[in-house]
Amino acid sequence: MRILIADDHELVRDTISAFLEREGGFEVAKAEDYPAAVELMKKRGPYDLVLLDYSMPGMDGLKTLSAAKELNRDKPVALISGAADKTIAQEALAAGAAGFLPKSMAAKSLISAVKFMIMGEQYAPLDFMTAEDANANHPLRSKLSEREFQVLEGLCKGQSNKEIARDLDLQEVTIKLHVKTLCRKLEAKNRTQAAMIAKEEGLF
Amino acid sequence: MRILIADDHELVRDTISAFLEREGGFEVAKAEDYPAAVELMKKRGPYDLVLLDYSMPGMDGLKTLSAAKELNRDKPVALISGAADKTIAQEALAAGAAGFLPKSMAAKSLISAVKFMIMGEQYAPLDFMTAEDANANHPLRSKLSEREFQVLEGLCKGQSNKEIARDLDLQEVTIKLHVKTLCRKLEAKNRTQAAMIAKEEGLF
DNA sequence: TCGCCCGCTATACGAAAGGATAGTCGAGTT
DNA sequence: AACTCGACTATCCTTTCGTATAGCGGGCGA
Numbered sequence: 001m002r003i004l005i006a007d008d009h010e011l012v013r014d015t016i017s018a019f020l021e022r023e024g025g026f027e028v029a030k031a032e033d034y035p036a037a038v039e040l041m042k043k044r045g046p047y048d049l050v051l052l053d054y055s056m057p058g059m060d061g062l063k064t065l066s067a068a069k070e071l072n073r074d075k076p077v078a079l080i081s082g083a084a085d086k087t088i089a090q091e092a093l094a095a096g097a098a099g100f101l102p103k104s105m106a107a108k109s110l111i112s113a114v115k116f117m118i119m120g121e122q123y124a125p126l127d128f129m130t131a132e133d134a135n136a137n138h139p140l141r142s143k144l145s146e147r148e149f150q151v152l153e154g155l156c157k158g159q160s161n162k163e164i165a166r167d168l169d170l171q172e173v174t175i176k177l178h179v180k181t182l183c184r185k186l187e188a189k190n191r192t193q194a195a196m197i198a199k200e201e202g203l204f
Numbered sequence: 205m206r207i208l209i210a211d212d213h214e215l216v217r218d219t220i221s222a223f224l225e226r227e228g229g230f231e232v233a234k235a236e237d238y239p240a241a242v243e244l245m246k247k248r249g250p251y252d253l254v255l256l257d258y259s260m261p262g263m264d265g266l267k268t269l270s271a272a273k274e275l276n277r278d279k280p281v282a283l284i285s286g287a288a289d290k291t292i293a294q295e296a297l298a299a300g301a302a303g304f305l306p307k308s309m310a311a312k313s314l315i316s317a318v319k320f321m322i323m324g325e326q327y328a329p330l331d332f333m334t335a336e337d338a339n340a341n342h343p344l345r346s347k348l349s350e351r352e353f354q355v356l357e358g359l360c361k362g363q364s365n366k367e368i369a370r371d372l373d374l375q376e377v378t379i380k381l382h383v384k385t386l387c388r389k390l391e392a393k394n395r396t397q398a399a400m401i402a403k404e405e406g407l408f
Numbered sequence: 409t410c411g412c413c414c415g416c417t418a419t420a421c422g423a424a425a426g427g428a429t430a431g432t433c434g435a436g437t438t
Numbered sequence: 439a440a441c442t443c444g445a446c447t448a449t450c451c452t453t454t455c456g457t458a459t460a461g462c463g464g465g466c467g468a
Contacts, residue, residue: 008308009286009307009308010307010308010309010310010311011220011305011306011307011308011309011310011311011314012216012219012286012307014223014310014311014312015216015219015220015222015223015311016215016219018219018222018223018226018227018311019218019219019222019223022222022226023222082213082216082286101215102215103213103214103215103216104212104213104214104215105214105215106214106215106218107214107215107218107219107222108218110215145444145445147444147445147446155396156400157397157400158392158393158394158396158397158398158400160394160423160424160425161424161425162424170445170446170447171446171447171448172424173446173447173448173449174445174446174447176425176426176427177445177446177447178445178446179425179426180426180427183426188362189362190362190364190425190426190454191396191425191426192359192362192395192396192399193361193362194362195396195399195400196360196361196362196399196400196403199400199403199404200403349414349415351415351416364453364454364455365454365455366454374416374417375416375417375418376454377416377417377418377419378415378416378417380454380455380456380457381415381416381417382415383455383456384455384456384457387456394424394455394456395455395456
């Protein structure tokens, strides 16, 4: 069974592939970014399973996923990620990914997951998929009201008060009020800073 | 030789520890976050080497580093990180870290680095430390002029044009101009969106 | 040397944001 | 029933942003 693993962190790539080789008896090829993975698939492909890191140079979300799937002649291609959340996993699976492997999964589960996917099944850890979205019970959620949260989302998109008002079907003045109270709660002195704080908290 | 490795990604933690055990003959203990690492150091410590992930639950930069160093009775404590840049590494080493291991290092170098640190030396990969700062030759750097870059930094801090002007010792109108051209280059429609784009690019 | 681009400054104006105060309305408390 | 509280609207006013247009000086290449 031949596997290709692409991850920009050499330490992670090396140790995971060493683990797969020893514990699973697979033959593992390594790539340090997406273009390198493409090269390998073209020259040595198709592989029985391709594992792509979701955040590495050259990866552009789900577009590259389907491209890789074609390059690997419809043999399974799965995503692996340390930070991505449930929604991204769902989109990936819907887009035809053979599986989604969070780096928070146990190493021994990895072996069975890999075997499972090679057999053509779709894999995703149940506990990960049933978990709440990270931002659903985010610390900021309790500080801000629902409305303020919606307005904050608009701020993060760079929308003007007027645009936010249109989207939420409210008056512009109301948005201003929300922006003001929301800035106070976040200890931001203006909308831009509020948006940056939300971004730093990992929101939106 | 007893090593403690703390990382919130189980897959990474497991495979790295397996690698250290097999290839290096170390006895490796694992912790899933900082508090768990503290527990282990209290009960089973000190370890000959402690590896702490820089971004995991409970870690608060360098404060926790020195706390861990005390808990481990001044035996070496090193940081390991996937995303952190050179400046963080330098601060960590200055704060008494036994080493800084980027996840982009080769697995076989890990073994020698670990042995090196256990002997009481300070370790950091030379290529990593001499590398340019990630944002020094960032794609945006070539698109934007130096001034525009400085102004963008101000935007990301949520500063007003007037404040940025004071900091850069320029006139407010000049800042406005830079903001405008910078927004055009970034395809942002206002300052907030420009700041968000910079943030997404990993700047500041 | 001429033209040209770049960084900077200036003036001016409309649009947007920010702040203060006040009032309506409905839901839930006491 | 009186009360609080959150969400919403309204008016008024000041500050800040965003855009346009024009001018100046230095550096650089044709």
